[in-house]
Amino acid sequence: xxxxxxxxxxxxxxxxxxxxxxxxxxxxxxxxxxxxxxxxxxxxxxxxxxxxxxxxxxxxxxxxxxxxxxxxxxxxxxxxxxxxxxxxxxxxxxxxxxxxxxxxxxxxxxxxxxxxxxxxxxxxxxxxxxxxxxxxxxxxxxxxxxxxxxxxxxxxxxxxxxxxxxxxxxxxxxxxxxxxxxxxxxxxxxxxxxxxxxxxxxxxxxxxxxxxxxxxxxxxxxxxxxxxxxxxxxxxxxxxxxxxxxxxxxxxxxxxxxxxxxxxxxxxxxxxxxxxxxxxxxxxxxxxxxxxxxxxxxxxxxxxxxxxxxxxxxxxxxxxxxxxxxxxxxxxxxxxxxxxxxxxxxxxxxxxxxxxxxxxxx
Amino acid sequence: xxxxxxxxxxxxxxxxxxxxxxxxxxxxxxxxxxxxxxxxxxxxxxxxxxxxxxxxxxxxxxxxxxxxxxxxxxxxxxxxxxxxxxxxxxxxxxxxxxxxxxxxxxxxxxxxxxxxxxxxxxxxxxxxxxxxxxxxxxxxxxxxxxxxxxxxxxxxxxxxxxxxxxxxxxxxxxxxxxxxxxxxxxxxxxxxxxxxxxxxxxxxxxxxxxxxxxxxxxxxxxxxxxxxxxxxxxxxxxxxxxxxxxxxxxxxxxxxxxxxxxxxxxxxxxxxxxxxxxxxxxxxxxxxxxxxxxxxxxxxxxxxxxxxxxxxxxxxxxxxxxxxxxxxxxxxxxxxxxxxxxxxxxxxxxxxxxxxxxxxxxxxxxxxxxxxxxxxxxxxxxxxxxxxxxxxxxxxxxxxxxxxxxxxxxxxxxxxxxxx
Numbered sequence: 001x002x003x004x005x006x007x008x009x010x011x012x013x014x015x016x017x018x019x020x021x022x023x024x025x026x027x028x029x030x031x032x033x034x035x036x037x038x039x040x041x042x043x044x045x046x047x048x049x050x051x052x053x054x055x056x057x058x059x060x061x062x063x064x065x066x067x068x069x070x071x072x073x074x075x076x077x078x079x080x081x082x083x084x085x086x087x088x089x090x091x092x093x094x095x096x097x098x099x100x101x102x103x104x105x106x107x108x109x110x111x112x113x114x115x116x117x118x119x120x121x122x123x124x125x126x127x128x129x130x131x132x133x134x135x136x137x138x139x140x141x142x143x144x145x146x147x148x149x150x151x152x153x154x155x156x157x158x159x160x161x162x163x164x165x166x167x168x169x170x171x172x173x174x175x176x177x178x179x180x181x182x183x184x185x186x187x188x189x190x191x192x193x194x195x196x197x198x199x200x201x202x203x204x205x206x207x208x209x210x211x212x213x214x215x216x217x218x219x220x221x222x223x224x225x226x227x228x229x230x231x232x233x234x235x236x237x238x239x240x241x242x243x244x245x246x247x248x249x250x251x252x253x254x255x256x257x258x259x260x261x262x263x264x265x266x267x268x269x270x271x272x273x274x275x276x277x278x279x280x281x282x283x284x285x286x287x288x289x290x291x292x293x294x295x296x297x298x299x300x301x302x303x304x305x306x307x308x309x310x311x312x313x314x315x316x317x318x319x320x321x322x323x324x325x326x327x328x329x330x331x332x333x334x335x336x337x338x339x340x341x342x343x344x345x346x347x348x349x350x351x352x353x354x355x356x357x358x359x360x361x362x
Numbered sequence: 363x364x365x366x367x368x369x370x371x372x373x374x375x376x377x378x379x380x381x382x383x384x385x386x387x388x389x390x391x392x393x394x395x396x397x398x399x400x401x402x403x404x405x406x407x408x409x410x411x412x413x414x415x416x417x418x419x420x421x422x423x424x425x426x427x428x429x430x431x432x433x434x435x436x437x438x439x440x441x442x443x444x445x446x447x448x449x450x451x452x453x454x455x456x457x458x459x460x461x462x463x464x465x466x467x468x469x470x471x472x473x474x475x476x477x478x479x480x481x482x483x484x485x486x487x488x489x490x491x492x493x494x495x496x497x498x499x500x501x502x503x504x505x506x507x508x509x510x511x512x513x514x515x516x517x518x519x520x521x522x523x524x525x526x527x528x529x530x531x532x533x534x535x536x537x538x539x540x541x542x543x544x545x546x547x548x549x550x551x552x553x554x555x556x557x558x559x560x561x562x563x564x565x566x567x568x569x570x571x572x573x574x575x576x577x578x579x580x581x582x583x584x585x586x587x588x589x590x591x592x593x594x595x596x597x598x599x600x601x602x603x604x605x606x607x608x609x610x611x612x613x614x615x616x617x618x619x620x621x622x623x624x625x626x627x628x629x630x631x632x633x634x635x636x637x638x639x640x641x642x643x644x645x646x647x648x649x650x651x652x653x654x655x656x657x658x659x660x661x662x663x664x665x666x667x668x669x670x671x672x673x674x675x676x677x678x679x680x681x682x683x684x685x686x687x688x689x690x691x692x693x694x695x696x697x698x699x700x701x702x703x704x705x706x707x708x709x710x711x712x713x714x715x716x717x718x719x720x721x722x723x724x725x726x727x728x729x730x731x732x733x734x735x736x737x738x739x740x741x742x743x744x745x746x747x748x749x750x751x752x753x754x755x756x757x758x759x760x761x762x763x764x765x766x767x768x769x770x771x772x773x774x775x776x777x778x779x780x781x782x
Contacts, residue, residue: 056684057681057685076684076690077681077684078684078685078687079687080685081687082685083685084681084682084685087678090676091682092679092682092683093701094700103686103696107689151686155687161685
């Protein structure tokens with residue numbers, strides 16, 4: 001779907017507010033045309049700053065941002081032609097829905113007929129046709145959100161930025177809006193840069209996700225890769241649930257390494273960012289990759305004691321004390337087979353060393 | 363579902379509405395008791411004095427009580443030809459009574475205001491009574507008219523008749539440089555005595571321009587206050603409020619120090635060569651002084667409501683306006699400005715109403731051409747002791763404020779005011 005791989009390009013961008021701390025450090029990021037890219041990260045990680053630099057409300061301290069090949073650092077926000085959906089919608093409270101949507105068109109001196117047509121189209125796209133004369137205050141949160149999305153799209157911008165647009169909505173509404181935004185993106189093919197701290201949201205909606213921490217992109221890849229193969233322990237911890245073991249590498253070959261754990265015991269793991277003996281490492285294992293009573297093919301098999309059983313409806317979450325880690329979580333699907341999951345029981349847990357990723361020690 | 367037929371009942375069978383009312387009655391009583399001290403306070407300090415002012419301003423009972431018999435007999439007189447003997451007789455009785463009470467001087471004063479010349483002829487009548495020259499068995503009409511030819515002039519008797527009603531609008535007319543002439547028609551006072559109308563217009567003019575100046579200066583300050591980071595905005599807020607906490611007299615006096623001809627501002631102008639030393643401009647004891655000092659003093663009343671409104675406007679709205687393609691000016695004018703209108707309304711109304719009744723500052727720095735209507739009211743309160751006239755003008759001022767409020771409500775809508 002994309003033709004220009006570097007439609008938006010951050011080149012060596014630094015940003016500092018006070019001249020002492022870099023909020024964004026040496027950011028290099030290429031966004032392809034028509035892509036839905038999400039900037040994900042904890043608060044203070046620099047993701048919103050990146051978005052604001054792209055929108056033009058902040059200027060990079062160093063480096064340059066290109067839009068379709070042109071540097072835009074010196075172009076004021078209103079000339080960039082970038083649509084933006086704000087965290088709290090930022091609908092103009094004194095204007096009707098129609099006037100809100102017509103605002104970007106009117107400032108572009110588009111004829112009245114054309115405006116009517118475009119507003120109609122944008123409103124039906126977010127299924128709010130017939131709400132033209134309402135005031136934003138008379139709409140529900142979800143409806144306001146749709147108006148904000150429609151307003152950001154109505155003037156056919158090349159890029160749309162969304163700054164945690166669903167943060168204020170309740171869970172059900174948020175989920176349905178996620179699909180709706182995703183579908184709108186698919187149907188009109190606009191480039192979307194989406195900022196959120198909600199990993200679920202990022203995983204559902206994006207083509208690619210850039211995980212931010214400490215002013216840097218930690219990993220930029222598709223949602224499945226991000227979840228299955230995190231490249232460092234921050235990403236592993238931030239995305240999804242995660243069991244960790246801390247230890248030291250005692251033996252390493254091409255695709256397998258032996259880790260001596262601080263809590264005692266040894267496990268086999270997949271050496272992702274360790275190269276030699278003696279390195280400290282954090283081993284990350286997804287809860288669903290560990291099984292009860294493993295067959296002989298799994299190269300890790302250990303006994304653990306059940307400390308807590310939490311019922312979650314479709315699955316049961318079991319907390320174990322395993323190899324000195326009493327935070328080890330196991331997800332067990334609810335079926336009649338799991339009879340010996342009782343508090344205090346000892347069970348056998350096993351996993352493949354390829355699923356246990358030995359990452360940096362942090 | 364028909365709401366008429368199926369009345370909802372509580373479990374005890376009482377209609378729900380009724381029991382709700384009962385439950386809320388107690389709260390209502392409590393609420394009323396809580397506000398009753400304030401209500402009482404308002405009645406005593408506001409409603410009652412205004413009522414008192416109003417009665418005082420239209421009160422003309424003094425003369426009605428002085429000449430009760432005269433007015434009674436005058437009821438039958440049509441006011442065309444000279445009154446009958448009856449009127450003269452009663453006037454003599456009333457006047458003699460006053461002489462005994464030594465109140466005839468007051469009457470003379472009051473009637474002289476109504477028509478010039480009463481003083482002289484009443485003094486003559488008084489002397490005749492003192493000397494017992496008037497024969498109480500003879501014709502009063504003949505005797506009195508022979509005292510002075512003015513008593514034979516029907517105009518003077520008409521003047522007395524005009525004072526008969528216990529109420530008069532004369533003070534209000536006077537406040538507008540009008541008076542009731544001898545024919546009982548409203549007419550203008552002589553041109554060189556029309557001072558009040560000038561004062562009213564000047565008051566409106568000063569209040570209007572002070573409001574405009576306050577708005578022009580206050581809007582950017584309020585915007586800065588609302589958008590600066592906390593540590594700077596607090597400091598700025600103190601700068602705005604500091605004059606607010608300083609005594610009005612002190613502030614006005616400092617303006618006097620600054621603005622007088624040998625004052626700091628003039629010294630500075632001379633120093634930088636803007637004006638020659640011998641032609642220092644007069645910035646005080648005229649309208650300039652009033653404008654400058656009042657604008658400064660009333661500025662916080664503009665800034666505070668504006669600030670409280672601007673504080674609630676999310677900065678993302680301006681950003682949205684810009685990101686949607688509006689230039690900074692368009693974003694300001696179409697998005698930000700309309701949202702501040704409630705604050706502008708509140709600030710302007712507040713400043714205008716305060717300015718229209720401003721007293722101390724114009725009195726001190728206004729000079730002859732910078733004093734306002736409230737200074738005139740104070741003058742009549744303290745110097746001429748014509749309280750009824752002062753009351754009448756005070757009420758006219760109050761009415762003026764209410765009219766402004768009404769116009770404002772028609773134009774902007776009072777619901778649109780936001781004070782905080």
